[in-house]
Amino acid sequence: MLNMNFRLCDYNPVTAAPESEDGCGTHTDYGTFTVIFQDGTAGLELEDSTAPSGWSPVPGDATVILTDWCVVILSGGKISAVRHRVRRSPGVRRLSAGLFLALDLDVRLQPLKGFEPVGRMSDAVMPGEMDVESLKEEMGQRWR
Template sequence: MKKPTLPVLDLSLLDGAASERVNFLKALRSAARDYGFFYLVGHGLSAAEQKGILDLARRFFGLTEKEKMEVQMANSPHFRGYTKMQGEITRGKPDMREQFDIMNEQPALAPSLINEPWQRLYGPNQWPAALPGMKAALLDWQQRLSDITVRLLDAFAEALEQDPAIFAENVAAGPYQHMKLIRYPGRATGASSQGVGAHKDPGYLTLVMQDGQSGLEVETDKGWISAEPIEGAFVVNIGELLELASNGYLRATLHRVVSPPEGVERLSCAFFMAARLDSRVPLLSLPPHLAGEAKGPQSDPANPLFFEVGENVLKGRLRSHTDVAARHYGDLIRASA
């Protein structure tokens, strides 16, 4: 196996001897500051369990077009369901991927209880009738990934010498959850190589599970590098909310996915964790010896990202999924015209 291009961190060391815990926290802080990306092992999810989820993704994408379109995202004002090839937009260009999105499983709010447009994001997921076991499997997997990200968030608080409960209000009763099953087809001759365009993730943390096919690339000071799949490992990256909260210490990094070559497909599962939509993001006060190591821009407490979490999530969804926007948010589009 090639030498990893990104740091490899073992989460199980958090439960090890005191010296192992200290070394893990130091490595976590360094990886997140210098790269904004790292591989995570020792997370407790077996290779067999990971393969089971990717096999489920393969079965879903193997359904007929009719079966997949029965749960198309355009049906859902909550942005849940299937998106066909080139159905999502990144930086103004369509992505060459198809995907299936779920979020926190919850009832939609009654219209009389909706005071802000972003509250329309609350709601149930869509599930394909052809795969009756998919709901239980994916909701369980999403929760297990969420638990890992909450543990990492707590570790970041400790690594940055913060109150252990600094993020507690943000994720009380569960953080904002968003998971995608994704299929990237082989690139036909002359077709766009944009599996996903270059972007930064908006939330706190992202976990990516890859099959054996490379494609994920990370921008570094020395150019773009490939985050080659490592069996059993998740790729973790920092989102913009965590960069803001840490006053630029933790780094949100541009990344992209390049389509696989013709005749090859790539499957992945990405999980995004953020603050609850109705919460306020804390601005951490770092001790001087850490504040001096920050490489990112200093945060402005007046930045609306700190206190308009739900509104900013909705804005991102509307930009990325114009079909959902047109069908369910026409009132907002007309109001902003």
């Protein structure tokens, strides 16, 4: 019942916009947890939960575990998804590896028993009508 994907990310400085600081725009992942392994080069930033749109840089040698959208739903909103982004430094190549952990695509999502939602959740989520695949598709459309 666990879906794992491993992705290598190459933030190559040779791009169509070599002076741009954007390596990967602001987003949250759809799954359960994401583990990010970095090559020692800084660039990953986490949004400050106490100051939205404030960003905290992560040391380039840190391994990071992020909570994703499935955890938000399962916890009834008691746990938040971590918004993050990658900033590039012109002329500097950065490599990272991400291990994306999610429930199987056909698993229905709703708050776990004993987790009373702390806020409004969608009409599809509360009765368990949304599955992981639907959430992944919706998040993908927002990302594009």
